[in-house]
Amino acid sequence: MKRTLRSPAVWLFLALALVPLAAKLGAEGYLLSLATRALIFAIAALSLDLILGYGALASFGHAAFLGIGSYAVGILAAHGTGEIVLQLAVAMVAAILFAAATSAVSLRTSGVYYIMSTLAFGQMLYFLGVSLSAYGGDDGMSLAGRSRVLGTAFLESDGALYYVVLGVLVAFYAGARRIMGSRFGRVLSGIRENPVRMRAIGFEPFRYQLVACVIAGCMCAVAGVLLANQTGFVSPAYMTWQRSGELMVMVILGGIGTLWGAILGALAFLVLEEVLSGLTEHWKLILGPLLVMVALSGRGGIAGVVARVQRLFHGRGVR
Amino acid sequence: MSAALLSIEDLHKSYGSLRVTDGVSLAVRAGELHALIGPNGAGKTTLIHQLSGVLPSDSGRVVFDGIDVTAFSLPERVRIGLARSFQITSILPAYSVLENVALAVQARSGSSFRFWLPVADERALNEEAEQRLAEVGLLRRMQDRAGALSHGEKRLLEIAIAIATAPKLLLLDEPLAGLGQEESRATIALLKQLKSRFTIVLVEHDMDAVFALADRVSVLVNGRVLASGTAADIRSHPAVRVAYLGDEEVV
Amino acid sequence: MSTALLLVQVLNGLQLGVLLFLIAAGLTLVFGVMDFINLAHGVQYMIGAYLAAMFVAWTGSFWLGLALTLPTALAFGLLLEVLIFRRLYGRDHLDQVLATFGLIIFLNQAVKVLWGAAPLSVPMPELLSGSVRLMDGLLYPVYRLALITVGLCSALGLSLLISKTRVGMLVRAGASNAPMVSALGVDIGRLFMIVFGFGAMLAGFAGAIVAPILSVEPGMGDNLLILTFVVIVIGGIGSIRGAFIAALLVGLIDTLGRAFGPQLLRLMMEPAAANQTGRSLAPMLIYILMAAVLFFRPSGLFPVRQ
Numbered sequence: 056m057k058r059t060l061r062s063p064a065v066w067l068f069l070a071l072a073l074v075p076l077a078a079k080l081g082a083e084g085y086l087l088s089l090a091t092r093a094l095i096f097a098i099a100a101l102s103l104d105l106i107l108g109y110g111a112l113a114s115f116g117h118a119a120f121l122g123i124g125s126y127a128v129g130i131l132a133a134h135g136t137g138e139i140v141l142q143l144a145v146a147m148v149a150a151i152l153f154a155a156a157t158s159a160v161s162l163r164t165s166g167v168y169y170i171m172s173t174l175a176f177g178q179m180l181y182f183l184g185v186s187l188s189a190y191g192g193d194d195g196m197s198l199a200g201r202s203r204v205l206g207t208a209f210l211e212s213d214g215a216l217y218y219v220v221l222g223v224l225v226a227f228y229a230g231a232r233r234i235m236g237s238r239f240g241r242v243l244s245g246i247r248e249n250p251v252r253m254r255a256i257g258f259e260p261f262r263y264q265l266v267a268c269v270i271a272g273c274m275c276a277v278a279g280v281l282l283a284n285q286t287g288f289v290s291p292a293y294m295t296w297q298r299s300g301e302l303m304v305m306v307i308l309g310g311i312g313t314l315w316g317a318i319l320g321a322l323a324f325l326v327l328e329e330v331l332s333g334l335t336e337h338w339k340l341i342l343g344p345l346l347v348m349v350a351l352s353g354r355g356g357i358a359g360v361v362a363r364v365q366r367l368f369h370g371r372g373v374r
Numbered sequence: 375m376s377a378a379l380l381s382i383e384d385l386h387k388s389y390g391s392l393r394v395t396d397g398v399s400l401a402v403r404a405g406e407l408h409a410l411i412g413p414n415g416a417g418k419t420t421l422i423h424q425l426s427g428v429l430p431s432d433s434g435r436v437v438f439d440g441i442d443v444t445a446f447s448l449p450e451r452v453r454i455g456l457a458r459s460f461q462i463t464s465i466l467p468a469y470s471v472l473e474n475v476a477l478a479v480q481a482r483s484g485s486s487f488r489f490w491l492p493v494a495d496e497r498a499l500n501e502e503a504e505q506r507l508a509e510v511g512l513l514r515r516m517q518d519r520a521g522a523l524s525h526g527e528k529r530l531l532e533i534a535i536a537i538a539t540a541p542k543l544l545l546l547d548e549p550l551a552g553l554g555q556e557e558s559r560a561t562i563a564l565l566k567q568l569k570s571r572f573t574i575v576l577v578e579h580d581m582d583a584v585f586a587l588a589d590r591v592s593v594l595v596n597g598r599v600l601a602s603g604t605a606a607d608i609r610s611h612p613a614v615r616v617a618y619l620g621d622e623e624v625v
Numbered sequence: 626m627s628t629a630l631l632l633v634q635v636l637n638g639l640q641l642g643v644l645l646f647l648i649a650a651g652l653t654l655v656f657g658v659m660d661f662i663n664l665a666h667g668v669q670y671m672i673g674a675y676l677a678a679m680f681v682a683w684t685g686s687f688w689l690g691l692a693l694t695l696p697t698a699l700a701f702g703l704l705l706e707v708l709i710f711r712r713l714y715g716r717d718h719l720d721q722v723l724a725t726f727g728l729i730i731f732l733n734q735a736v737k738v739l740w741g742a743a744p745l746s747v748p749m750p751e752l753l754s755g756s757v758r759l760m761d762g763l764l765y766p767v768y769r770l771a772l773i774t775v776g777l778c779s780a781l782g783l784s785l786l787i788s789k790t791r792v793g794m795l796v797r798a799g800a801s802n803a804p805m806v807s808a809l810g811v812d813i814g815r816l817f818m819i820v821f822g823f824g825a826m827l828a829g830f831a832g833a834i835v836a837p838i839l840s841v842e843p844g845m846g847d848n849l850l851i852l853t854f855v856v857i858v859i860g861g862i863g864s865i866r867g868a869f870i871a872a873l874l875v876g877l878i879d880t881l882g883r884a885f886g887p888q889l890l891r892l893m894m895e896p897a898a899a900n901q902t903g904r905s906l907a908p909m910l911i912y913i914l915m916a917a918v919l920f921f922r923p924s925g926l927f928p929v930r931q
Binding site: 107113160161163164165166167168170171172174175176178179182183185186187188296297300303304307308311337339340342344345346347350351353 | 664709713719720723733734904915925
Binding site: 233234236237238239240241242244245248249251252253254255256257258259263266 | 426428447448449452453457458460464465466467468469473477478480481482485486487488489490491492493494496535538539
């Protein structure tokens with residue numbers, strides 16, 4: 056119990072659970088909408104950290120899965136199916152197939168070639184979305200309403216959507232932690248640390264990396280389903296390389312390979328965007344150098360800083 | 375005559391016009407410690423890479439335990455019992471010493487596609503890892519980060535990881551590299567113990583170690599086997615003395 | 626499909642190709658020699674275009690403007706190198722991605738502040754304006770022909786520079802093994818600066834010469850950046866020759882694919898389906914090409930490093 060209380064993630068989740076109350080007290084639905092959106096990207100960033108942080112697989116096409124999830128909702132809704140269970144199932148199956156097929160090719164490369172390979176596949180999906188004029192093409196399409204949950208209009212309430220998103224985030228976080236502590240997680244991290252050593256004890260890296268990519272893609276597709284519900288809109292713009300780049304930035308900003316860092320990174324990025332754009336219309340002039348400074352400082356992102364502060368308070372603690 | 379556990383048949387490897395491995399043929403008998411010596415640049419490490427599957431060969435065959443493994447990848451060879459250690463230490467520095475060895479045990483104990491149960495709690499893995507560590511004398515360091523070990527301890531860890539894969543044959547690439555007097559003696563003693571359990575191919579420059587441990591010795595010069603026989607034979611072999619003159623200390 | 630139409634598109638493809646090469650050359654060298662992922666290379670191209678717009682407007686002369694742009698673009702590139710990039714050499718690629726991503730965000734906004742968000746136009750130089758008759762029924766702009774010529778000459782010049790000069794040899798050596806070059810006593814910091822500055826200048830040059838025929842606007846470098854990365858990956862990182870071949874390949878395939886894709890498909894399927902498929906596939910073609918190249922050659926066509 057004590058170790059659980061020490062985990063910064065738990066405090067974060069508790070704080071997040073209180074947001075809707077703060078929303079009721081203060082600003083209008085805008086705060087809740089921002090928070091919901093931030094948490095959805097936190098799920099996407101978390102899924103990316105699984106392969107980027109733990110697998111050292113820098114995917115520059117991860118936003119494609121946000122697109123897969125969103126379009127699963129949009130396409131099924133356009134054909135009369137608004138049931139979220141079905142939409143989730145379709146999204147996950149599509150994500151698994153896409154991740155397996157594209158990773159099978161991308162994983163044959165490494166380094167920047169891998170990054171570009173994932174980018175290529177992300178771009179292909181983006182252009183596919185743009186060309187689907189039946190589903191809005193470049194302009195995208197609006198959704199009539201939120202997905203039905205087992206036939207009910209449960210998600211129509213903003214508060215309900217927020218808690219569902221938070222619930223998914225917490226569940227995925229716990230699941231990701233579990234995976235990282237399992238046999239599979241140990242192998243994946245080992246492959247990142249020293250692939251030759253792993254091969255020299257009998258592990259073939261490819262299959263483990265492939266499975267990791269599939270899991271991450273699947274998680275991100277779920278975030279995509281939630282995104283479509285939050286924005287009420289489906290568009291290829293969810294899958295641009297800039298979006299994929301932003302996801303990477305969120306993970307790096309938060310601190311790669313820590314899982315909860317990815318969550319913080321996503322929250323920080325989106326909140327910063329919101330706050331700064333309120334201050335000045337030229338907020339990007341501040342955000343840009345901020346990112347540069349974080350990169351130059353080399354302190355492992357926000358999670359790295361927090362870890363340092365923790366060590367100060369708890370003395371010579373564990374890493 | 376003891377059956378050949380590892381049979382190397384006319385192995386070749388060239389980089390452009392440079393012939394690094396130039397028709398090497400060798401037989402390693404089951405149960406023996408076979409030393410591979412030769413001057414720098416003779417192609418010893420390249421040969422080890424070819425035998426372990428790190429480098430593909432241009433031509434020739436490698437037959438291990440009756441199986442033609444020439445086309446096998448490194449993991450495939452390890453899984454059938456052909457393991458190696460590295461000349462330049464290759465461990466997982468961020469993992470603990472115990473975890474490093476436990477991973478090697480994990481690789482051959484069932485599927486690693488398990489996502490739920492914490493692997494750190496798997497008693498069977500940890501116990502076996504601890505045994506291996508005890509054998510090399512690293513048990514007291516088992517909780518420490520592998521990256522924090524001294525050079526000598528890391529060399530021992532290399533050996534522990536290799537034997538944790540439960541091999542039939544160990545390819546040891548200069549296990550004494552960079553070790554001081556004390557550590558060398560301790561490692562030689564360890565290798566003496568391991569001799570009885572595994573077939574070993576030992577690449578080494580340290581002649582004390584070679585002549586203290588080896589049942590048979592093969593001398594590699596310019597990618598070819600110059601001579602092969604018992605330690606005594608090699609010591610007095612005229613061509614071997616010539617090859618080493620000016621290059622290494624001849625015992 | 627007439628010969629004239631085909632020729633026009635081939636020339637357009639070549640023009641895109643040489644443009645991509647000018648930008649890719651610097652990027653592939655920076656990556657090859659310094660192992661540095663520079664996402665901000667695209668803004669280097671954009672800055673060149675903006676500088677050209679500014680100087681041409683100041684001086685009233687395209688040539689004077691161009692002459693002023695080159696050293697300024699070089700200076701700007703060196704400024705970025707000294708202030709930011711040299712602290713990132715040897716660091717994790719992801720930190721480089723983060724920093725250069727931040728730089729893109731900052732510079733795209735900065736040009737908006739300095740020059741406004743509306744696209745600028747740069748008047749074409751008198752000497753090169755107008756069209757020339759290449760064959761019956763085919764008029765092609767002189768300027769675009771000039772671009773192709775300049776691009777090809779630059780490629781030749783660069784390849785001579787790389788293969789025949791001492792600096793070029795050091796760059797080639799650095800691209801295949803930088804630590805070794807440093808160990809041999811070469812001032813690796815100075816070499817990096819030269820490579821970086823030159824690459825930045827080439828990208829700026831590309832932006833400047835293309836300014837009269839494209840609209841100069843914030844973010845113009847972003848999509849070209851991605852195309853450039855595709856080029857250097859297909860060509861093999863660190864290889865000028867690879868960048869050249871890949872750039873022409875990408876330029877031609879992208880242009881011809883978009884122009885004639887639907888038509889070709891109409892030979893195989895119904896018009897409606899062909900149009901739809903053509904529209905989907907055309908922009909994807911170069912990515913499919915890259916994925917295919919990487920499948921057979923995971924390090925590109927002419928990799929420099931082992």
